[in-house]
Amino acid sequence: MSENVNTEAAAAASQEVIDFSKMDPKFRDEVMEKLQNIDWTQCLACGMCTAGCPYSDIHGNNDPRKFLRKLVLGLREEALKDPFIWNCTVCERCTVECPMGVNFGIITRGMRGQFGIPTPGFMDKVVNEHIASGNQMDVPQDEYFETLEWVEEELREELGDPNYKINVGKKGAEFIFGLNAREIKYYSHELQEILKVFYYAKADYTLGEHRWDCTNLALFSGKNDDFCEIQRPFFEEAVRLGVKKIVVTECGHAYKSTRLFDEKFWDGPKLPILSVLEVYDEWIKNGTIKVDPSKNPEPATVHDPCNLVRKSGVLDANRNVMKAVCADFREMYPNRQYNYCCGAGGGALAVPEAKPMRMQKAKRKIEQIDATGAKVVAIPCHNCMDQFTDMNKEYKKGWKCTHITPLVANALVLPDWAPKKEEE
DSSP states (O other), X not given: OHHHHHHHHHHHHHSOOOOGGGBOHHHHHHHHHHHOSOOOTTOOOOOHHHHHOTTTTTSSSOOHHHHHHXXXXXXXXXXXXXXXXXXXXXXXXXXXXXXXOOOHHHHHHHHHHHSOOOOOTTHHHHHHHHHHHSSTTOOOHHHHHHHHHHHHHHHHHHHTOXXXXXXXXXXXOSEEEEBOTHHHHTOHHHHHHHHHHHHHHTOOEEEOSSOOBOOOTHHHHOOHHHHHHHHHHHHHHHHHHTOSEXXXXXXXXXXXXXXXXXXXTOOSOOOOEEEHHXXXXXHHHHXXXXXXXXXXXXXXXXXXXXXXXXXXXXXXXXXHHHHHHOSSBXXXXXXXXXXXXXXXXXXXXXXXGGHHHHHHHHHHHHHHHHHHTOSEEEOOOHHHHHHHHHHHHHTTOOOEEEOHHXXXXXXXXXXXXXXXXXXX
């Protein structure tokens, strides 16, 4: 009997009581006005968002339905102080399941940036440095050009072409290639692999001369003034150089930031925006580059970054490329728009104190990967890559984590015209 009483008491204690005296209809109107073009009043309170969120039961304060009800009921104080605002990875897995199409990503991002809520971690620091320097890694321009010179020298030797040049500031190119600043600061070897693929594809490309970084942490902070101040100069660089397209590196949030700015804020000439994975996919299909999947024999799977796949609709390019360059490609389930966030989206990596929470969320992704039996995990996103690196160490998984480009570069079948390196 006492056991039943204790259970009932615990259940009652866990229930949240709504104080109707705190309901403020004006707050509801204020949210609607600031978020613009988002109608969450159609919410049915059915709970499909919470059911669709893979992390709603992993830790506390991560229930989208509860948060939305606070907005609908006008509970200003409870909503603005709710930890959900920053616990949410803004992955929009809940939105996929919503029968009314309420976009939670837009709501959460808007609440973060439009109501003066303090930004945790070092997100604002990176944003401010990006505005000042032109890139999120605060790389001076002379270091940018020095890095490119070094990569150029390495590629001359690797390609056996003493005349090889990296195109920088080339006018009238087919596309400008937007980087993640990490590819200059830390991962220049990966930029080398990208440019190698471009070389064998005879790509008509250019890198930016004055602005070259497509990333934007204000995508996560929700502060639109900062977001535009960061993104606009890259678009202006593309227009100045007279390119026909913008192609973005393997980075989900860089791609999403570029697309979002183009759709919502850019009033200049419109240019098609592609992920480099879409370009690889087309090149493989039309024979621009030839690949041999036997060069990547280990069982491999691919992660679907939320910003690239679910939120931007690039559903198949990554897996098409993986199937072409890997002998044993294995899908995670669920996948495409139904796949699970890595657990570090929405700026969580810029909040050091959130790491324990990230590692809790990682377990769900680990279950997905373990079910495939894959030894190689391809991750076409720098943000997700950091999370996978952390979970790989934390849980001692022993995966080989890689972007897709190195697998493409490794699988390349060199064309007949390729220079032959001299025998040593």
